[in-house]
Amino acid sequence: MIWLVAVAVLFAPAADGAAAQSRSTLVYGANGKPHAHPNLDRPPLPPLRTEATDQAAIDALIGKVYAAISGPAGPRDWDAFRKLFVPEARLVPVGAKGPLVLDIQGYIDRAGPAMAKEGFYESEIARRMERYGNIAHVFSTYESRHAPNEKPFARGINSIQLVFTTSGWRVLHIVWQGETPTLPIPAGYLTAPGKR
Incomplete structure (x- = not known):
């Protein structure tokens, strides 16, 4: 029985x-x-991570950040932009009066109307990166233009903190400062993109 x-x-x-x-x-x-399957109750293993795959993923993520805010006058795909960040991310422009700490929606509210009225293209021209395990820090030197082939009207450095999450690499914070006549970008931050 x-x-x-x-x-x-x-x-x-x-x-x-x-x-x-x-x-x-x-x-x-x-x-x-x-x-x-011998372990039916266990979730599948994540894809094998290597230094090369992490580097490729970080390169792609930074490229997507620049692409998301760049384009002719008009709306941006802000939903796609949000997916590049952890939900608690902060975007912080630093000027003469100090930092302005914005969450993702705060950045969209501040930058979106200007981008809707005038073309804005931001591109990376140099990079310095360090990574340890699931954290990475990138100093990404940028140029800003209103049209792809015109002379840049501004440049500066984006300090980008990234973390590895269950969804892959995501941006935790971006802190940036624009170049001024009294604060030129040092030559060491004007080298070609890549690890240093």
Whole structure:
């Protein structure tokens, strides 16, 4: 009788669809033959991270940040912009009167109307980066233009802090300061993009 109960439990249908799907999940062995996954209750392992893949992901993320705010006069895709950051991110312009600390929506409210009225293109011209484990810091030197091929009207440095999350690399903070006649960008921050 105990044996019959055990068999009945073994072949009983799953309590819900998700459980049923997990129990029927197959993987393929080295011989190419399917078999039941040995750890059905564990989430799949994340993709293997290497220094090269982390570097590529950070490069892509920084590129997306610049691309998200650049373009002709008109609205930006602010939903896509938000996805580049952790929700608690801060964007902080630093001027003569000190820092202005903005959350993501605060930055959108401040910069969005100007971008809607006039073209704005910001591009990275140099980079200095350091990374340790799940944190990275990038000094990204930028130029700003109103049209792609015109002379820049401003340049400065974005200090970008990045963190690795369950969704991959994301921006934690961007703090930036524009160049002024009395505060020129040092030559060491004008080298080609890349790690130093």
